[in-house]
Amino acid sequence: CIENTSNRGGGTFYPQPVIDEIAQVASGYGCALHVDGARIFNAAVASGEDPARMVRDCDTVSICISKGLGAPAGGVLVGSRQLIEEAHRWRKMFGGGMRQAGVLAAAGLYALDHNLQRLPEDHQRARSLASRLCELPGLSVDLESVQSNMVYVATEEPASEAVARLGAEGIDFLSLGRNLLRIVTHLHITDEDIGRTILAFEKHFN
Structure with a gap:
């Protein structure tokens, strides 16, 4: 797992060559690589890298839309269709489902559309x-x-x-x-x- 930016690292970001090396090592050992991307867009801005390139070789990414992006609540898990379907099942089993969540989703979409550039x-x-x-x-x-x-x-x-x-x-x-x-x-x-x-x-x- 990579946290990017790194909280305990003082808000520093992983340079792309380091991410690529970690992904290569994980793949070599048959391990999945997850990115705790609560502030992945801060990392992208600080490093000048395209966010899609940063996580290209990672299996899953979690993104927080309430921290740097300013939405009232919410997060997004990104991965393969099969993995997301499994994640939906586990979320339901652990009581993590939400009803009438469209209002929060709308706020998240607004944050993604308007708050990245700032x-x-x-x-x-x-x-x-x-x-x-x-x-x-x-x-x-x-x-x-x-x-x-x-x-x-x-x-x-x-x-x-x-x-x-x-x-x-x-x-x-x-x-x-x-x-x-x-x-x-x-x-x-x-x-x-x-x-x-x-x-x-x-x-x-x-």
């Missing part, structure tokens, strides 16, 4: 935020890993304290472990939000 805006905002945060005392960011819409920030103080203090000012993000923050940009984050976030960090870390 993903570079999220990436640019993430880079702008990372560039400033890495200059503040008590914080560090690996700028080379800021390839998509995620910013991982290492803190000298406990990350939970940063989450609490900035959360009180309406700046929400996650702590991952004792000294690591994860900040994600998306459809609803504007340039003004990035500016407000930077000001809040400057207030608490200067």
Whole structure:
């Protein structure tokens, strides 16, 4: 299984030659290759690769349409007709079926039609935020890993304290472990939000 982009990798993407090599090894051992493509379109934008080419040699791909694409809910599983028919059966057996899901499907189609082209805006905002945060005392960011819409920030103080203090000012993000923050940009984050976030960090870390 490949997660592309990689969450724990800081939002980095797999270069196409690496994906091709993994697919070749999997095929050589008779293994199926699944792509956790929750943010596959972020990976495509960041790498400049065509999404179809990225997953050409993979057996299945799961795509989230509620994260970077902004739909209220939903995901898509892509694979062969036989596999999808089997997946439908297993989904039903595990109680995963939904009725009257057309409204959610419509939102997903809208997201696919209208929100792909704006993903570079999220990436640019993430880079702008990372560039400033890495200059503040008590914080560090690996700028080379800021390839998509995620910013991982290492803190000298406990990350939970940063989450609490900035959360009180309406700046929400996650702590991952004792000294690591994860900040994600998306459809609803504007340039003004990035500016407000930077000001809040400057207030608490200067």
